[in-house]
Amino acid sequence: EPEVTQTPSHQVTQMGQEVILRCVPISNHLYFYWYRQILGQKVEFLVSFYNNEISEKSEIFDDQFSVERPDGSNFTLKIRSTKLEDSAMYFCASSEEATDTQYFGPGTRLTVL
Amino acid sequence: GENVEQHPSTLSVQEGDSAVIKCTYSDSASNYFPWYKQELGKGPQLIIDIRSNVGEKKDQRIAVTLNKTAKHFSLHITETQPEDSAVYFCAANDPGYSSASKIIFGSGTRLSIRP
Numbered sequence: 001e002p003e004v005t006q007t008p009s010h011q012v013t014q015m016g017q018e019v020i021l022r023c024v025p026i027s028n029h030l031y032f033y034w035y036r037q038i039l040g041q042k043v044e045f046l047v048s049f050y051n052n053e054i055s056e057k058s059e060i061f062d063d064q065f066s067v068e069r070p071d072g073s074n075f076t077l078k079i080r081s082t083k084l085e086d087s088a089m090y091f092c093a094s095s096e097e098a099t100d101t102q103y104f105g106p107g108t109r110l111t112v113l
Numbered sequence: 114g115e116n117v118e119q120h121p122s123t124l125s126v127q128e129g130d131s132a133v134i135k136c137t138y139s140d141s142a143s144n145y146f147p148w149y150k151q152e153l154g155k156g157p158q159l160i161i162d163i164r165s166n167v168g169e170k171k172d173q174r175i176a177v178t179l180n181k182t183a184k185h186f187s188l189h190i191t192e193t194q195p196e197d198s199a200v201y202f203c204a205a206n207d208p209g210y211s212s213a214s215k216i217i218f219g220s221g222t223r224l225s226i227r228p
Contacts, residue, residue, distance in 0.1 A: 004156075033215065033216075035216075041220075042202070042218045042219065042220045042221060043157060043202065043216075043218040044218070045207075045215040045216065045217065048215055056215060091156050091157070093216075098214050101147065101159060101162060102147070102159075102216055103159065104149070104156040104157045104158070104159075105156050106155055106156045107155070107156045
């Protein structure tokens with residue numbers, strides 16, 4: 001069964017450094033998402049992406065964040081200058097249609113020291 | 114925007130008994146309600162979903178009900194087994210204004226199955 005994959009599974013970085021989290025959505029899906037889950041809290045929407053542009057972003061997704069689909073298979077989330085409060089699990093998701101089921105990847109645990 | 118409330122936050126049931134998790138939502142425009150199961154260290158896994166044109170859906174031991182008038186929906190797990198132990202999240206779509214419909218999650222229910 002097709003699945004969303006994410007790399008790395010765990011990323012440790014120093015405050016102020018840039019990180020890039022990578023995702024490979026399910027191949028025939030057209031809508032891509034990033035969500036975040038701070039330890040012990042609910043999953044929060046960050047951004048949605050369709051047709052090579054951002055569809056919607058949350059208040060969390062400020063100028064330090066960016067997304068890109070550099071080729072036909074990858075979808076990346078970049079945090080330009082990490083803060084301590086960016087430490088969380090980051091989940092990528094994809095769906096075939098706008099109102100269709102979203103399938104989540106296994107997540108990347110980001111630890112900012 | 115949409116807000117999803119979920120309760121209880123923790124639930125412990127005897128193996129073989131049923132478990133019920135309840136959620137409410139605020140935006141009457143929401144029309145898609147998925148339920149996700151999250152095991153330790155893993156991503157949310159879809160277990161069942163329901164759309165607003167139906168009131169109930171069942172898949173083996175799992176069933177979901179939706180009351181659009183009251184804006185609440187519930188997950189029912191019957192004949193619980195140890196492998197059902199996990200955190201369960203209800204969610205609702207937030208159609209908003211964009212072309213992609215984001216998912217708004219509830220706060221989660223930690224379900225423990227006692228042997």
